[in-house]
Amino acid sequence: MNRYIIMTVGKTHSGKTTFANELEKKLVNAVVIDQDSHAEFLQLQYPRLVPSGGPNLLIYALTRAVFDYAVNETDCHLILSNSNLKMNSRRVLLEEFHGKGFTSILVHLDIPDSVLRERVAASTRSTTILRTAASFKEVLDGQQTEAIALSESEADVLITINQTDETANAIARVVELVKGEEE
Secondary structure, eight states: OOOEEEEEEEOTTSSHHHHHHHHHHHSTTEEEEOHHHHHHHHHHHOGGGSOSSSOOHHHHHHHHHHHHHHHHHOOOEEEEOSOOOOHHHHHHHHHHHHHTTOEEEEEEEOOOHHHHHHHHHHOOOOOTTOSSOSSHHHHHHHHTTSOOOOOTTSSSEEEEEOSGGGHHHHHHHHHHHHHHHHO
């Protein structure tokens, strides 16, 4: 069986986690790996270990442990639900998975900034996961200066969602790709 790595890419509140969780419900034998969940766990359980600045090596180590277990001890398809905004970081990770025989799908949630600002303003999401920003508005403001550059050559398949109402079709497309491979 060919395994898939489905990576979501997008700014805060673009729907990455919602997409990943909905996709997981539709795919047999898939698991969501959500770095925000790891961040929240670390903040709640080990607050003294979480660095106040600089790279959060602890979250990277925890996520790496989950990746390694999922890759080496299961036959699950992996759905990565975190921002993945930096092309070089995505490239390194995707090359690693390609080297292990995974087929990659990048899902870019390129939702208009006006929608993201409305979502952030109405959000009741816990800010526990934030280390260097005080609010999701601050996170989104910081992401405005970062251009998200994606290349079709990064992954085997690139799917872009520009409007919220395109999500169901994107999920159906991913399911079709994975199931088509399994048959």
